[in-house]
Amino acid sequence: MSWKKAGNILDKIIKKPAGNLKDRMEKEWDEIGEKEKAVPVHFSDGLLTLKVKNSAYLQELTYKKEEIKEKLNSRLNIEIKNIKFIFS
Numbered sequence: 383m384s385w386k387k388a389g390n391i392l393d394k395i396i397k398k399p400a401g402n403l404k405d406r407m408e409k410e411w412d413e414i415g416e417k418e419k420a421v422p423v424h425f426s427d428g429l430l431t432l433k434v435k436n437s438a439y440l441q442e443l444t445y446k447k448e449e450i451k452e453k454l455n456s457r458l459n460i461e462i463k464n465i466k467f468i469f470s
Contacts (some may be wrong), residue, residue: 428463
């Protein structure tokens, strides 16, 4: 058996994202204003997958990839390492 410090446990609780990540991701995606161009479909191991509605939006969002990562990382308190686009 190992003892854990209360401070470490509280840090994990405080840093843990509140609520369902999928719901929070959709809300933040709406707020950054890219909903008409693409929708988040999956997030795992730092990889966010976005389903893009047409090729013009695919190109536009590819250029904005770093900006999107920074906005979502700061708003959701998670680490998106990369964004993958899929065309529907």
